[in-house]
Amino acid sequence: MSSRHLLMISLGGVIGTGLFLSSGYTIHQAGPIGTIIAYLIGALLVYAVMLCLGELSVAMPVTGSFHVYATKLIGPRTGFTVAVLYWLTWTVALGSEFTAAGLIMHQWFQNTPEWIWSALFMIVIFLTNAFSVRFFAEAEFWFSSIKVVAIVIFIIIGILAITGVIPIKGYAHAPGLHNLTANGWFPTGFKGVFTTMLTVNFAFSGTELIGVTAGETKDPGKTLPKAIHTTLWRLVLFFVGSIFVMACLIPYQQAGVTQSPFALVLNHIGLPFAGDLMNFVVLTAILSAANSGLYASTRMLWSMANEHMMPQALSRTTHHGVPFIALVISMIGGLLALFSSVIAASTVYLVLVSVSGLAVVFVWMAIAICQLIFRKKYVASGKKVSDLVFKTPWYPFIPWFAFIGSLLSCVLIVFDDAQRPALFYTLPIVVVCYVGYGLYMKLSRK
Template identity: 35%
Template structure:
């Protein structure tokens, strides 16, 4: 009876508000999709070559830190269900400037990431259709994502559900195949045989010392971009008090299963010093099984992984623009919803920016240089978002102690862990400054905040 009345209430909701049409299975799989970045498929070869087996500890440390960021976000979102995303609680707890900077930065993060994803998808598409125009494949890709997002929120949830299922099946298959090959001592590479002892036989767990271990952080952090995506679904989640905690608490298990076990399987089959940094170790492992369609299968998986990221990005950017418009930090037209409760204006604007970015990348000859720059900028900006979440939590503990006492989903270790996580992000930024390719991105990123500060100043003048 209660469930029926809830359904009736949802059906009668005004289209002036986002509707709670995402079920538990959608949120769980969106959370998994966010936790498994394209970096695992595309960047794992490079991270292994930099750090060797110690990369396992790098992923564990990053996953451990981000779990606390997600717990802080979870407690904040559930403390007040009027918060639609972290932009809302940042504005409420830190001030309107924080909502403005957070909302627009998160929007830009996903536009930048989306540009990289669309370019990657277009390149993967060429694997099967080499004569098909790369411009047409990019346009087709963006067109498909607009169609998926413009229909209904539930259709987005369904597509993300199936995209994530493909990722999970591929990684589980990789882990199972890897451990079977290791158990059979299967011949792997240049006379080597697959065995768990490959993890420590080639120079130990830290073959490149602390410098190699630290170098692994620079790329590994990119793989976790999007882990906070579950926070942007809060306004469209049924029974958030039950669903969000379940999705957030599962993050440690996902990190261990999808990152750590996958990397152990890869390095058990092929010694770390035999893995090519510019090739996907996923392809190499499946090729060892003698499966002739391995390259095609892995290409499909990587394509769907990039598609999942781009699809999530389109969803996030449109919702963030909707929130900004409601706060008065973006044009009021972005607050308009379609009859299906989808912020179509925000969606179309993000789509146009995505196409402009694709055009820019193809105008610059060295695509990989731009790709590295773009993804590094994105990761730096995501660390800014994660820091804002932690700062908001500290402000929440100071301003609303009674809400914290009443919370059924408290952040473990509370305020102390916030400072530890922020110190960790500063440490990662220092590491980014040490490498030439990432240093350039670190120097370029402040331009975005200068643009935002100018926009905030103009907004203040208009209000006056």
């Protein structure tokens, strides 16, 4: 992958349905000011994680990076658990993304069953990943470009509406910043800022894809730092900028998850075909997430096989360098998640979604700990920190901030009735991974 691909993948990986759909839930739960604060904290947390991952990825550029780092620096059981949780995160996402894509297409073609569109998109995404790494990267580049352009246009239109240049329904004058404090600074209480942090972190998940691509990137010593250093301003511009516009133009009581807050804003402005335009952008975001998700889950399986944690058949690649068997298994996992969303939505699928939402935060915690251990071992071996091509700044503050911030976002969901089950479902799976790895290694030696 070239620098152009990596920069857009790192940006596109984080701009998904979390921003286009679940941001409405955050505004409703935390209020306008609370949501802006939550996203700012989330952006700083993710940037800290990326700074940690940057030092590790440049020093040890391998595909499936953080799972390999956790194996070498913390222990094989932790590495295995991190890989399984991350694989599960993206595989479960595949099922939900294909379902959502079918639902959107059904709105335009109501006489065609949703499953036909879901199946069609599965084939497209599978083939995109099956041809070659460059083909995947090129497709993701254009998917991401559409999302980025759409958000920039949305922010510009929103600012014009806020300042009164464009009239908006229900307002005789420019709304300005009135909605931000119309019901007080924190209408739902300040605790809403913290209880919605898991939702915010889920919206930011995907930035760590930079690490997964490290082993298939041209000149990682140059391209990875460039992508990572632009992470913070991109998150602030696209996420916080979008949230600011929404919070100014939508009373927080109207925000939710039943309709995209982007579509709600554009409908208030009276933009023609606002619903169809946003459906197209959300469809692009969904396909982009599915494309990245299949790539990430495939590379995780390949990496586990390469580290002798899974059957060696999963490490075989085509002449284009694509781990085809791992790709097929990941797609089957996505199909099973899709079926469970229809057959056992209130049991199996609920557990899978809860675990996948929290799993990425566990991965971030592992990345921070790996960086702390790596730097300590690097210095202990007699090497100089100045010799590192990419250095995590303000060591050890940055990795500790990344670890503690991620940990708190897990613990604080105990106070949110809707999200509390995620913690109770995830912890047993972590235990099963640790025990299961030990059993697998014993059986494989016999």
